[in-house]
Amino acid sequence: MHSVRTVTIAAALAAAAWVAGAESRVEKTLRLSPGGSFSIRTDFGSVRVLGSDRPDVRMVATSDREDLNDLLSFRYDEGAGSASIVAVKRHPLSTLFHFRGKAVRFEIEVPAKTRVTVDTSGGAIKVASLQGNTKLETSGGGIDVRDVAGELDAHTSGGAITLSHVRGRCRVDTSGGGIRAEEVDGAMDAETSGGSIRFDGVSGDIHAHSSGGGISINEAGGRVEADTSGGSVQVAFKRANARGGSIASSGGGVTVSVDPAVGLSIDASGNSVQADVPITVRGEISRRHLQGLLGGGGETLRLRTSGGSVRIRAL
Numbered sequence: 001m002h003s004v005r006t007v008t009i010a011a012a013l014a015a016a017a018w019v020a021g022a023e024s025r026v027e028k029t030l031r032l033s034p035g036g037s038f039s040i041r042t043d044f045g046s047v048r049v050l051g052s053d054r055p056d057v058r059m060v061a062t063s064d065r066e067d068l069n070d071l072l073s074f075r076y077d078e079g080a081g082s083a084s085i086v087a088v089k090r091h092p093l094s095t096l097f098h099f100r101g102k103a104v105r106f107e108i109e110v111p112a113k114t115r116v117t118v119d120t121s122g123g124a125i126k127v128a129s130l131q132g133n134t135k136l137e138t139s140g141g142g143i144d145v146r147d148v149a150g151e152l153d154a155h156t157s158g159g160a161i162t163l164s165h166v167r168g169r170c171r172v173d174t175s176g177g178g179i180r181a182e183e184v185d186g187a188m189d190a191e192t193s194g195g196s197i198r199f200d201g202v203s204g205d206i207h208a209h210s211s212g213g214g215i216s217i218n219e220a221g222g223r224v225e226a227d228t229s230g231g232s233v234q235v236a237f238k239r240a241n242a243r244g245g246s247i248a249s250s251g252g253g254v255t256v257s258v259d260p261a262v263g264l265s266i267d268a269s270g271n272s273v274q275a276d277v278p279i280t281v282r283g284e285i286s287r288r289h290l291q292g293l294l295g296g297g298g299e300t301l302r303l304r305t306s307g308g309s310v311r312i313r314a315l
Helices: 002-021 098-103
Strands: 024-031 037-042 046-052 056-063 072-079 082-089 104-111 115-120 125-131 134-138 143-149 152-156 161-167 170-174 179-185 188-192 197-202 206-210 215-220 224-228 233-237 245-249 254-258 264-269 273-275 279-281 289-294 299-305 310-314
Touching: 024 072, 024 082, 037 046, 037 104, 046 115, 056 072, 056 082, 115 125, 125 134, 134 143, 143 152, 152 161, 161 170, 170 179, 179 188, 188 197, 197 206, 206 215, 215 224, 224 233, 233 245, 245 254, 254 299, 264 273, 264 310, 273 289, 299 310
Parallel strands: 037 082, 037 115, 046 104, 046 125, 115 134, 125 143, 134 152, 143 161, 152 170, 161 179, 170 188, 179 197, 188 206, 197 215, 206 224, 215 233, 224 245, 233 254, 245 299, 254 310, 264 299, 273 310
Antiparallel strands: 024 056, 056 104, 072 082, 264 289, 279 289
16 A cells, blocks of 8 residues: 555656646747738747748747746737737736746747837847847847848847847947947947947947946947947947047047048047057147047047047057
């Protein structure tokens, strides 16, 4: 009798463990032709949207720990040229349990030529392989964007932002992390309150602001407006770029690299100013200030720091 009871208890425990580890899953397909728009809004969960050659929207939502239909109420809509998904929490206290947001994931495929809007209150966002304007917002995670053609608006209150191979104007901001971008064919407007900024290969004009870290920009193809309260600034302009800009730091040095063959009007000020390119000085010569012309002059390149030195280098 004891042996039978032991086997029964062991079986019950094994069944309970399987249920606890089982994945809850919701699947849905919505009509959407290429060239349309798709949106998803959810009270929690990470969201990944991938452009593909399929002629519709395919959503797979999963939860590692709880029944999705107990956590969220799903609403779907499909019409002429648009499709949408709304997932609303069923219980008012659900978001108090942080693990739930992390346990819920949305994996979505849409036609590659689709305008996409994602809004989640509790998770990371990843999008890739899209052709269309994209708007992303999350209160609780990072944002990752790759291989997107179209204007991008991205905001997060709780994570880093990473962009790679984006063709179009980008407007991004975060309150809780750094911003990284590479191979962006368009203008960039970026702001962070909690991290550093690093750009490599942005072809258009740049506006970058950080309250909590340094700024590093390489291969800048347009005008650069960059300032930080929390670190140094390093900017390397692309060859033949004579657009100038304004670069400032309250907490570190400023270093710029320019093509010595272009024309710029230089206006630099810091604890010390050093130039490795030939500049025709205008006005008073000072260790802390430099005004003059590179080449025959041109657009103004203004450099300021109250917490370090200024260095102007040749590419």
